[in-house]
Amino acid sequence: MFIQTESTPNPATLKFLPGQDVLGRGTADFPDPASAAASPLARAIFAVNGVAGVFLGADFITVTKTDGTDWAHVKPAILGAILEHLQSGRPALEGEAQSAHASTAGPDSVVIEQIKELLDTRVRPAVAQDGGDITFHGFDRGIVYLHMKGACAGCPSSTMTLKMGIENLLRHYIPEVSEVRPVAV
Numbered sequence: 001m002f003i004q005t006e007s008t009p010n011p012a013t014l015k016f017l018p019g020q021d022v023l024g025r026g027t028a029d030f031p032d033p034a035s036a037a038a039s040p041l042a043r044a045i046f047a048v049n050g051v052a053g054v055f056l057g058a059d060f061i062t063v064t065k066t067d068g069t070d071w072a073h074v075k076p077a078i079l080g081a082i083l084e085h086l087q088s089g090r091p092a093l094e095g096e097a098q099s100a101h102a103s104t105a106g107p108d109s110v111v112i113e114q115i116k117e118l119l120d121t122r123v124r125p126a127v128a129q130d131g132g133d134i135t136f137h138g139f140d141r142g143i144v145y146l147h148m149k150g151a152c153a154g155c156p157s158s159t160m161t162l163k164m165g166i167e168n169l170l171r172h173y174i175p176e177v178s179e180v181r182p183v184a185v
Helices: 042-047 071-090 109-129 158-173
Strands: 005-009 011-016 029-030 051-056 062-066 132-140 144-150 180-181
Touching: 011 071, 042 062, 042 071, 042 132, 042 180, 062 071, 109 132, 109 144, 109 158, 144 158, 158 180
Parallel strands: 144 180
Antiparallel strands: 005 011, 011 062, 029 051, 051 062, 132 144
């Protein structure tokens, strides 16, 4: 098995492409080792000294390193952990993955469905190319609240992506949207 790597706009994050499904569907974000209890794959990657975060996508894994850690020192160990896990046949997640989408009941439900549709069809595929994901967290009085994960979390260009890209897109198609703001989870 050959695992490709790609750089991301975030210099502290690297995207690993194993050439097969990782989750198949959805994403899972593990911003620290304590959050990785339900993922044998994330736990194996966190066992590598210098790993600060792990993000699992449909067919990729994004790893964020700690400050002061050199990719040349940790990349081989991360590749080994990923390879060993994938060859074991174990799932990336144990138990059921939680949906990242909030409830859409209420007076803004039509607008929320439109926002989610645009995020799913136009934004998330582009963000996934850079090794990240973005999830909807709410809509209140014209403001859309989004959470950036994977390579997008902490990326120097994430504010520009939110304001110039996503906000402009949503405002163009959905007049009720006036602003997009990030949320930390």
